[in-house]
Amino acid sequence: MTRTPQSLPQGRRLGRIDGDVAGILLLAALLIIVLPLGLDIFRLNMVGKYLTYAFVALGLVLCWGSAGILSLGQGIFFGIGGYCMAMFLKLEASSPEATKIQSTPGIPDFMDWNQLKELPWFWEPFHSLTFATIAVVAVPALLAFIVGLAMFKRRVGGVYFAIITQAFAAILTILIIGQQGYTGGINGITDLRTLKGWDIRTDEAKLVLYFVNAALLIGCILLCLHVRRSKLGRILVALRDKEDRVRFSGYDVANFKIFVFCFAAALSAVGGAMFTLQVGFMSPSFVGIVPSIEMVIYCAVGGRLSLLGAVYGTLLVNWAKTMLSESFPELWLFAMGALFIGVVMVFPNGLAGLYQQFIAPRLGRLLPRPASRASAPIIPPHTAAD
Amino acid sequence: MTNPTDYLLAVEGLTVSFDGFKAVNDLSFYVDSNEIHVIIGPNGAGKTTVLDLICGRTKASGGSIKFRNRELTAMKEHEIVKAGVGRKFQNPSIYDDLTVFENLEISYPRGRTVFGALAFKRDAAVRERVAEIAEMIFLADHLDQRAEYLSHGQKQWLEIGMLLIQDPELLMLDEPVAGMSVNERKKTAELLNRIIRNRSVLVIEHDMKFVEDIAHRVTVLHQGKILSEGSMERVKSDPKVIEVYLGH
Numbered sequence: 001m002t003r004t005p006q007s008l009p010q011g012r013r014l015g016r017i018d019g020d021v022a023g024i025l026l027l028a029a030l031l032i033i034v035l036p037l038g039l040d041i042f043r044l045n046m047v048g049k050y051l052t053y054a055f056v057a058l059g060l061v062l063c064w065g066s067a068g069i070l071s072l073g074q075g076i077f078f079g080i081g082g083y084c085m086a087m088f089l090k091l092e093a094s095s096p097e098a099t100k101i102q103s104t105p106g107i108p109d110f111m112d113w114n115q116l117k118e119l120p121w122f123w124e125p126f127h128s129l130t131f132a133t134i135a136v137v138a139v140p141a142l143l144a145f146i147v148g149l150a151m152f153k154r155r156v157g158g159v160y161f162a163i164i165t166q167a168f169a170a171i172l173t174i175l176i177i178g179q180q181g182y183t184g185g186i187n188g189i190t191d192l193r194t195l196k197g198w199d200i201r202t203d204e205a206k207l208v209l210y211f212v213n214a215a216l217l218i219g220c221i222l223l224c225l226h227v228r229r230s231k232l233g234r235i236l237v238a239l240r241d242k243e244d245r246v247r248f249s250g251y252d253v254a255n256f257k258i259f260v261f262c263f264a265a266a267l268s269a270v271g272g273a274m275f276t277l278q279v280g281f282m283s284p285s286f287v288g289i290v291p292s293i294e295m296v297i298y299c300a301v302g303g304r305l306s307l308l309g310a311v312y313g314t315l316l317v318n319w320a321k322t323m324l325s326e327s328f329p330e331l332w333l334f335a336m337g338a339l340f341i342g343v344v345m346v347f348p349n350g351l352a353g354l355y356q357q358f359i360a361p362r363l364g365r366l367l368p369r370p371a372s373r374a375s376a377p378i379i380p381p382h383t384a385a386d
Numbered sequence: 387m388t389n390p391t392d393y394l395l396a397v398e399g400l401t402v403s404f405d406g407f408k409a410v411n412d413l414s415f416y417v418d419s420n421e422i423h424v425i426i427g428p429n430g431a432g433k434t435t436v437l438d439l440i441c442g443r444t445k446a447s448g449g450s451i452k453f454r455n456r457e458l459t460a461m462k463e464h465e466i467v468k469a470g471v472g473r474k475f476q477n478p479s480i481y482d483d484l485t486v487f488e489n490l491e492i493s494y495p496r497g498r499t500v501f502g503a504l505a506f507k508r509d510a511a512v513r514e515r516v517a518e519i520a521e522m523i524f525l526a527d528h529l530d531q532r533a534e535y536l537s538h539g540q541k542q543w544l545e546i547g548m549l550l551i552q553d554p555e556l557l558m559l560d561e562p563v564a565g566m567s568v569n570e571r572k573k574t575a576e577l578l579n580r581i582i583r584n585r586s587v588l589v590i591e592h593d594m595k596f597v598e599d600i601a602h603r604v605t606v607l608h609q610g611k612i613l614s615e616g617s618m619e620r621v622k623s624d625p626k627v628i629e630v631y632l633g634h
Contacts, residue, residue: 231497231506234488238481245479248441249493249548250467259500 023308031214041203048210048278050318055271057299057310059264065304067260068240073165074268074295077140079287081269086282088132089192114181136273137266144265148258173288188283213274300343303352394419394586400449409435411610424589424597427607433590437558441473442466472554476561478541482534490516493548523547539570558588575599
């Protein structure tokens with residue numbers, strides 16, 4: 001049998017920069033040097049907004065790509081993360097001095113419009129930035145834990161799980177829109193101004209937030225890489241393939257699924273919080289079914305098995321969306337539909353798959369060093385829909 | 387609770403019904419330590435269901451399964467594995483997208499919780515054990531190969547290896563030589579004879595030649611009930627067995 005150098009067990013590759021790390025460095029250079037130099041602050045802020053979706057896509061790579069659990073409700077977690085941040089910012093913007101024309105000064109404007117006389121109890125802790133920051137990650141992770149516990153312990157999976165997550169996305173949207181006085185309703189939480197006195201609406205703040213966002217994204221990619229390279233990562237792949245075999249090898253499979261679902265939820269929420277900071281508002285239009293499915297498409301286009309692919313996919317689809325809707329707004333939805341069908345039918349492993357199939361072998365011939373195996377994630381012969 | 391037994395595995399009065407159809411009906415049999423016990427029987431006799439019941443994949447409607455005097459029917463699948471029962475499926479059930487090494491490593495009995503798996507280190511003990519098992523299952527030269535590209539027989543061996551690395555006291559194999567070439571079959575019999583030291587093996591098999599080679603004791607199932615039990619010699623000459631099974 002042939003033994004190729006790229007199939008060395010991972011432990012033996014230490015001490016050498018491997019393909020994954022090289023790819024991450026390249027992405028970091030693009031995000032932190034090339035784009036800020038090449039784009040004006042308006043476009044850069046837009047890229048920053050796109051990148052917040054990349055957090056969701058990263059979560060999907062682990063949850064859907066590695067473990068085969070398709071969630072069509074990641075907008076839930078993106079939204080909750082964003083709302084937690086927005087609640088803090090809104091309270092800061094609603095100081096009694098700033099809201100003295102209201103009939104009840106010191107509460108957010110939309111509450112006043114809805115005849116609320118005092119701040120609801122669950123808003124109180126969001127006066128604290130520490131609490132809000134913890135809540136950004138903890139609340140979505142807890143919700144994912146509860147949903148995961150209820151579903152995976154009962155062995156609900158596949159399409160059923162996807163449909164249930166979608167139902168949750170719909171429920172949460174309806175809840176937010178219906179409870180206008182507590183949530184800001186369909187408009188969301190708007191008119192956010194400062195973070196601990198620092199005006200987040202200035203160009204300078206937008207630049208800083210862009211870099212914070214990019215750094216967080218790189219950090220999250222490294223974290224995901226760590227998870228994927230651990231035995232846990234391989235167990236996720238194993239249970240995508242043969243769940244029963246994992247179960248009968250002594251693992252409580254449900255716990256692993258719950259973990260990866262919570263992990264993906266927490267990642268999405270970080271993206272949501274960064275979205276709120278950079279865009280300056282959060283609304284139910286980022287929570288529901290449509291945005292959740294769009295996020296799955298970003299991941300699918302980039303390649304659901306590749307962390308970096310998902311980031312590039314997110315950037316590309318969003319850039320295309322902006323370009324197309326600036327010139328031909330009516331075409332965008334059709335383009336999106338066509339894109340999804342194309343990905344599923346023609347290139348199930350997305351851009352990353354195309355890269356590995358056509359570009360990586362040519363690069364390999366040019367470079368003396370063999371491409372590392374880990375940079376070419378395992379590509380199962382399944383379609384994107386399984 | 388019934389009386390404690392000396393048997394490694396004691397199945398008593400085991401019954402399961404699917405929508406009123408009794409796939410296994412009041413079945414009792416025992417497996418001794420260091421015994422190769424083979425279950426044979428025509429299609430639909432309930433052989434695989436018996437393994438499913440023991441490993442917890444199917445819940446029994448009645449009866450008891452005791453493994454070292456611990457009741458298995460109340461335990462979850464992964465707890466049964468930890469108690470020392472390993473099960474091989476009929477179709478080779480391996481992880482196609484992982485290498486042979488990784489397949490064996492996942493089965494290595496350490497770091498089986500979420501955070502244990504996250505902190506799991508591939509140390510010398512793991513490498514040695516994987517290498518040792520790979521040698522035993524004739525796959526030492528294929529450790530870095532993706533399992534997808536193994537031959538059918540090699541996949542069967544890999545799955546047996548994945549069980550061996552757990553070092554179970556009771557190994558259950560569902561048709562381990564189905565679809566194997568004559569040569570592979572011979573090697574598998576040799577493998578099984580080598581691995582039974584210090585453990586018991588419960589095998590389902592159709593291949594009579596193979597059963598004769600390995601079995602210490604044979605149970606013949608028919609329509610969820612025991613038709614005959616004993617040594618291969620005795621079972622072969624049982625007129626009931628000849629009529630419903632061997633005669634065909």
